[in-house]
Amino acid sequence: MNPAGFFEQVRRAWAIAKKDIRIYYFKGPVLIFGVFMPVFLFLAFFMGSRQLPLSFLISGLVGMTLFFTATAVSPAIFPWEGQAKTLERLASCPITIEAIVFGDMIASILFGIGITFVTVSIGLALGLSLIHGIILLAAIFLAACCFSAIGMLLAVPPTNVPSNIMMLSSLIKFPMVFISGIFIPLEQMPPWGLALAVCSPLTYFTDLVRYSFTNTHYFPVEIDIAALAVFTVAFTVVTMFLHKRTMPQRM
Amino acid sequence: MSAVIHASDLTKVFGKSTAVDHISFDVQKGEIFGFLGPNGAGKTTTTRMLTGVIPADTGTVIILGHDIRSAPVLAKQGFGVVPETSNAYTDLTAWQNLMLMGELYGLPRARAERRSSDLLGMVGLLERKDQKVQAYSKGMKQRLILAMALIHEPALLFLDEPTSGLDVQSTQMILSLLRDLNTQGTTIFLTTHNMEEANRLCHRVGIIRGGKMVAIDAPEKLKTAIDQVHKIEVSFDHEVSGDTLAGLSGVTAAIRIGDKWQITAENRDTAIRSLVTFSQQNSAEIVTLNTLAPSLDEAFLRLTQEKKP
Numbered sequence: 001m002n003p004a005g006f007f008e009q010v011r012r013a014w015a016i017a018k019k020d021i022r023i024y025y026f027k028g029p030v031l032i033f034g035v036f037m038p039v040f041l042f043l044a045f046f047m048g049s050r051q052l053p054l055s056f057l058i059s060g061l062v063g064m065t066l067f068f069t070a071t072a073v074s075p076a077i078f079p080w081e082g083q084a085k086t087l088e089r090l091a092s093c094p095i096t097i098e099a100i101v102f103g104d105m106i107a108s109i110l111f112g113i114g115i116t117f118v119t120v121s122i123g124l125a126l127g128l129s130l131i132h133g134i135i136l137l138a139a140i141f142l143a144a145c146c147f148s149a150i151g152m153l154l155a156v157p158p159t160n161v162p163s164n165i166m167m168l169s170s171l172i173k174f175p176m177v178f179i180s181g182i183f184i185p186l187e188q189m190p191p192w193g194l195a196l197a198v199c200s201p202l203t204y205f206t207d208l209v210r211y212s213f214t215n216t217h218y219f220p221v222e223i224d225i226a227a228l229a230v231f232t233v234a235f236t237v238v239t240m241f242l243h244k245r246t247m248p249q250r251m
Numbered sequence: 252m253s254a255v256i257h258a259s260d261l262t263k264v265f266g267k268s269t270a271v272d273h274i275s276f277d278v279q280k281g282e283i284f285g286f287l288g289p290n291g292a293g294k295t296t297t298t299r300m301l302t303g304v305i306p307a308d309t310g311t312v313i314i315l316g317h318d319i320r321s322a323p324v325l326a327k328q329g330f331g332v333v334p335e336t337s338n339a340y341t342d343l344t345a346w347q348n349l350m351l352m353g354e355l356y357g358l359p360r361a362r363a364e365r366r367s368s369d370l371l372g373m374v375g376l377l378e379r380k381d382q383k384v385q386a387y388s389k390g391m392k393q394r395l396i397l398a399m400a401l402i403h404e405p406a407l408l409f410l411d412e413p414t415s416g417l418d419v420q421s422t423q424m425i426l427s428l429l430r431d432l433n434t435q436g437t438t439i440f441l442t443t444h445n446m447e448e449a450n451r452l453c454h455r456v457g458i459i460r461g462g463k464m465v466a467i468d469a470p471e472k473l474k475t476a477i478d479q480v481h482k483i484e485v486s487f488d489h490e491v492s493g494d495t496l497a498g499l500s501g502v503t504a505a506i507r508i509g510d511k512w513q514i515t516a517e518n519r520d521t522a523i524r525s526l527v528t529f530s531q532q533n534s535a536e537i538v539t540l541n542t543l544a545p546s547l548d549e550a551f552l553r554l555t556q557e558k559k560p
Binding site: 001003004008009011012014015016018019022023084085086088089090091092093094095096248251 | 299302303304305306322323324325327328332334336338339340341342343347351352354355356357399
């Protein structure tokens, strides 16, 4: 066994993911933030905007659910663990910072995917038909990876006060929801809105979900998938690089 | 003997304050090395650099032959760490904490389970292995993190104030375990404030003051080295002359204290030999003979207070 080898580090990252799921996920506040908030936002727009079809809003709800669940906990894990000194234990264990970050990402990916399937089931129960199942599965997986990387990116500032990070997280996440074609179709957006929308990975995921349920889309499917893949790789590389730099400042 | 820890020219600066200032030392295989110093002297910063938790600004750390900076995973694979404050996951049970450590050190599941059972039995927590750590007392948490540090049978163990604030029972259990581990070959790097603990446990101690290493030696040698003049207490079975004693080779003065003589000597060995010869020549049987060395406490205070930077 080479402890520093790639597969051994992936194995250890999986241990981190299991720990995260046990400790941080499946807790009341997490479920409230990850599930109820998108549902209430959806209901608010569903009741207030009767021109938009249910299929459009359900697609947005799926997008929001995955986005909120995959980024609900991961930004606060490092501050929590820094405060509890458990991060220092991890730092003295034979696991790289990249593997710790990857482990945290795996946990949020699994949690995001799990909860999103509940939302997809609600959509199906409301009578929507799934036209492109494979595309939806690929999109959910890719977007979960991308959003979990965003979650970890939000945790980069080396503070051990979780509320600071959660505030920053909300400041970034909420505007992203409103510029990503969830409540306002991309077709109806002004040019400046569209310019912002193309910068958000959530836009491409929502477009793919809409395509999967309604067979309509704004960008070509290949562009949506490629954009999500590029965002995923970029955010993952950047978050790992930045965490490596800021980790010693947390100790 | 080979160096298990090789620290060379280690420096760490926080803002304008130099926490650790170009310190170098080696810890040999099989040693219990005590790392002493007053609060703020740089003990914890040094330990964190040695364990790869924070990077050194300058200098190198080689642990078990691996550079902690260029090969951190290989270096960390070989040691365990027991920090001062318990950092087990309080939302997990003792068993889950140990299994997590087993996975982080790459142990196969069966071995991790066997080791966990053995270690929990050894630290007296087997009965409560399925209880969440948040319900544990401080002593129990400390024993658990010792078990967590030992899950992979490390060749080197770092401990930072492992008995600080613990009850006598937990303290004795931990110290006894450390002795046993050392007997089995584990090298131990012990940071402590407890001089008695260091005196009884350590083969060598290093004393750090203001970020600089001021002394490294065996506790007994450190104690004697700080005093240029040595004191010996001797009593005989009958009266002897103080002037005669004061005139013996190696003896500079003899003062009567109760039924004993306190001998001041420049060279303890010469003075003791002279006293024994005197005893034989004058048929004066030695009833008691004690060397009055300063305690490690005194040595520590002297070394950490003198020439304060």
